[in-house]
Amino acid sequence: MNAIVLHEYGGPEQLRLEQVDDPKPGPGEVLVRLSATSVNPFDWKVRSGAMKDREPLNFPAILGRDIAGTVTALGPNAEGFTVGDLVVGLGWHAYAELVAVKAADLAEVPDGLGMVQAAALPLVTITGEQLISRGAKAKKGRHWS
Numbered sequence: 001m002n003a004i005v006l007h008e009y010g011g012p013e014q015l016r017l018e019q020v021d022d023p024k025p026g027p028g029e030v031l032v033r034l035s036a037t038s039v040n041p042f043d044w045k046v047r048s049g050a051m052k053d054r055e056p057l058n059f060p061a062i063l064g065r066d067i068a069g070t071v072t073a074l075g076p077n078a079e080g081f082t083v084g085d086l087v088v089g090l091g092w093h094a095y096a097e098l099v100a101v102k103a104a105d106l107a108e109v110p111d112g113l114g115m116v117q118a119a120a121l122p123l124v125t126i127t128g129e130q131l132i133s134r135g136a137k138a139k140k141g142r143h144w145s
Contacts, residue, residue, distance in 0.1 A: 003096035006061045009049030015095075020062070023093070023100040025075030030103050032087060034069040036119035037094040064094030067101055068109065068119035078103045086115070090122040 005018045025031045043063050045051045071085045081087065086109040091101035109118045 001097040003062050003093075004064075006047060006057065006063060007059050009047065009052065009057070011048065012044075014047070015063075018060075020096070022098050023096075025073055025078065025100045027076045028078055028102055028104065029075040029100045030071050030078050030081055030087070030106065031073040031075070032067055032069040032091075032099050032101055032106075033072050034067060034094060034097060034099060035086075035115035036068045037064045038066040038119050040065065062093040062095050064096070065090055065092065066119050066122045067091045067094050067099055067106070068115045069099075072098070074103075075100070080104075081106065081108075088113075088118040088122060 001020060001022050002017060003020045004015050005020065006014055007016070008014055023031065042051075042065065046055050046057065047063055067090065068088045069086070071081050071083055071087055073083065074081065080103050087106040088109050089101060089106035091099055091105055093099050109115065
């Protein structure tokens with residue numbers, strides 16, 4: 001399959017289109033053929049090496065977290081999806097044609113939501129949730145004036 005591969009930390013010029021082996025879904029995972037992914041600040045921070053103390057890479061590496069695509073295969077004990085389902089979720093190695101991802105980290109794409117729009121949601125919505133729950137420490141019944 002085609003993937004965007006990084007062999008060393010640096011700028012976007014370090015990203016290379018290469019042929020790599022297709023991933024195989026493990027226990028509880030599904031294989032997804034990507035329709036779309038996104039590029040987030042997390043991606044460029046990891047790519048540049050700015051986060052290597054917190055998120056070190058093993059090279060060669062495939063970046064990308066946001067997944068939107070079609071289920072093409074199920075690993076052992078993968079539940080909740082069938083081949084052909086359109087899914088969205090958060091995983092790893094999404095700068096590729098295929099990605100193996102835990103079924104528990106996926107959801108069906110809602111009717112009326114395009115795949116490009118779906119791919120823009122996973123990481124950014126988790127960031128928003130963390131801002132509310134961890135940063136603002138929002139709690140049920142708490143009101144601000």
